[in-house]
Amino acid sequence: MSETTDKPKLGARAPLGLKRTVETGKVKQSFSHGRSNTVVVEVKKRRILGRPGEAEAPKPEPTPAPAPAPEARAPQAPPPPKPAPRVADDPLTRRELQEKLLREAEEARLSALEEARRREDRQAQEATEDERRRAEENRRAEEEAKRQAEEEAKRKAEEEARQAAAPEPAAPAVAADEEERRPGHARPKQAHIPAKRPEPARPARGRDEHRRERGKLTVTRALDDGDARARSLAALRRSREKERRAHQQAGPQAKQIRDVVVPEAITVQELANRMAERGADLVKALFKMGVVVTVNQTIDQDTAELLVTEFGHNIKRVSEADVEIGIGGETDAEETLQPRPAVVTIMGHVDHGKTSLLDAIRGADVVSGEAGGITQHIGAYQVNLPDKSKITFLDTPGHEAFTEMRARGANVTDIVVLVVAADDGIRPQTVEAINHTKAAGVPMIVAINKIDRPGANAQKVREELLQHEIVVEDMGGDVQDVQVSALKKTNLDKLLEAIQLQAELLELKANPDRAAEGAVVEAKLDKGRGPLATVLVQRGTLRVGDIFVVGPISGKVRAMIDDKGRQVKEAGPSVPVEVLGLSGVPSAGDVLTVVENEARAREVAAYRQGVLDRKRTTSAPASFDTMFSALKEKQAIEFPLVIKGDVQGSVEAIVNAVNKISNEDIRARVLHAGVGGITESDVVLAKASGAPIIGFNVRANAKAREIAERDGVAMQYYDVIYDLTDAVKAAMAGELGPLMIENVVGRAEVREVFSAGKHGKAAGLLVTEGYIRKALKARIMRDDVIIYNGSIASLRRFKDDVPEVRAGLECGVTFENTTDLKPGDFVETFEVEERERTL
Incomplete structure (x- = not known):
């Protein structure tokens, strides 16, 4: 216990x-x-x-x-x-x-x-x-x-x-x-x-x-x-979806045939996506055809068609140019057409009074604003007649540099008024205007101007016109002719009546209730307002806010100004207006078309710009002709230029005129040609290439002037095209230097060759042609091949020095720096003449 x-x-x-x-x-x-x-x-x-x-x-x-x-x-x-x-x-x-x-x-x-x-x-x-x-x-x-x-x-x-x-x-x-x-x-x-x-x-x-x-x-x-x-x-939803898929995949599924859209060039992977096929299968099929490509490589339209057909699909070919489909709209129905004013183009030779005649009709002073009294641009104006009808006038330049501008004017016009001076008759530009009018297929009215001058002979003009298949009514033809005086304003009412009569016969109509379409008469770059284009509306109504594409440029109409300087909200057929809101400066003659939205306008403009870039950069196929011409061009000296003008038409005319100056020894190379004042970038370009700057009706700004003075760039200003072309010719000739011309003055045959001193040799000659003179230029030819080109050092006859030996006589000659002499050679003496070069 x-x-x-x-x-x-x-x-x-x-x-x-x-x-x-x-x-x-x-x-x-x-x-x-x-x-x-x-x-x-x-x-x-x-x-x-x-x-x-x-x-x-x-x-x-x-x-x-x-x-x-x-x-x-x-x-x-x-x-x-x-x-x-x-x-x-x-x-x-x-x-x-x-x-x-x-x-x-x-x-x-x-x-x-x-x-x-x-x-x-x-x-x-x-x-x-x-x-x-x-x-x-x-x-x-x-x-x-x-x-x-x-x-x-x-x-x-x-x-x-x-x-x-x-x-x-x-x-x-x-x-x-x-x-x-x-x-x-x-x-x-x-x-x-x-x-x-x-x-x-x-x-x-x-x-x-x-x-x-x-x-x-x-x-x-x-x-x-x-x-x-x-x-x-x-979970129930997932199980049912799984059962449904299993049920669908139980039986063999039929192959779906697709309509495959194939452009001009497409990658293999993109084609596989459009066909709903595996890219590896397409590569395998191409490999069987002998074409080794990867999925990221581009194939052409024909190869793509083979693949599409091989896989059982339907091909639908498209092209980049398809973006232009529907850009111009459909043809207007007859019931939608309404009368429109006539478009009249005034043509003729230089200084025959075309602008003065239009000035008299308009009641305005146009000539005083042109340099030297010569029209440099295309002007478009609308004139109201006493019966409240309207006529649109196009004033084209007359001299030869503006051939293309006159051609554009003839293509947009309904009636041509050919102005011929009664005291001067038919001139080269008059003939060109006649040819343009015939090519355009438009009716012509002959205005015989300057009948108030002494020595005027209208009948002589009518007879000269017969040489060009133009028969006036007074001589039994169908071409109207009117004798007018622009200075005294004589018979101007008869000229307007003739125009109205011709317009009634043509029954000119257009549909104003549609998207606008027109032609660019002139274009320029304004310092304060940006790119501007003078447009002649041909059908439809152009309104403020419309989105348009003109050539490779798109834009939106911000404002429109008529020929009297007033702003307008809309412009109907045959009405010329100045349009603001372009993204760039178009070319004169381009067609302006209103489109539905900005995306379409940008797409079409990008495609057109790409076409222009390819034309500019793509070289022609190689051939013997093109190869030798290319070698010849490389041998020619290039004279670079930078050209700036006030409007597009003037710039184009200057470029064409400068290109015509070129020859096999020197040719002009226009580094840059643009519209507007001379800027710092133009000076920098000219400095880098060592080119002078040519300004036509334009000036350089302060910064450009400062850079040009510092870098030593030459700037030249002109307001008349003749002075410009003469200056370019002189500058190109000075670039080549004086012209050296050879004149053969004597020929001789070598009979014997003697020793002359320790190292020299003398030739015994028999003069066959002309004469031989001491210190002349000489060349030695053996079997027609030049083996020496130099000068004669000494000339003797019977041990005496002589200044000259003529044909039929014998002499002894030593040459500078050569001892290659044999009997049977020929000696040719020549003089070189220096001349001033011209183009």
């Missing part, structure tokens, strides 16, 4: 250890590696078991206790911190006290285990109910999606039946828990297991009450309620 008392055996309850001192109420716990810990457990356990009013129930047997003990456990006072009784006062023996403590500890452990088990049961039950509820909701949603409205009552009945039968098994457990929570209730006392500690009361929940989800869905929870868990709608 004493051994048990000293070392009591506690079985497997090692963590509670008995190496504690009862007086302190602590437990010393031993761990591995010699570690230990002392904790107070007596107070905590007694506080858990010692609830107010329940302290007497868990006693195992009635034992006498001292009087102060019940008062110490009164509900109002907490238990003392050291509950272990002293041995001297407590009648229990040490063994009984230890057994009591062991029972209390075991009771607390079992109570905690039971509480944990009940908690897990409740949580599992709640989770099962939540899963069952979710499964029911999923099933209900699926059934509602599949069933019709008439099955709704049946579904509700089944749901109510399931809800009534669902949570029945859990009722006894809940009742037992509530019975156990009742105050004063104690479980039957057992021999070794003390009664469980009662739990605090929990609020009861109804069986059908909605409970929120607790925790995550685990495999255990899902398996506990396997029959109630349903598949989600997303």
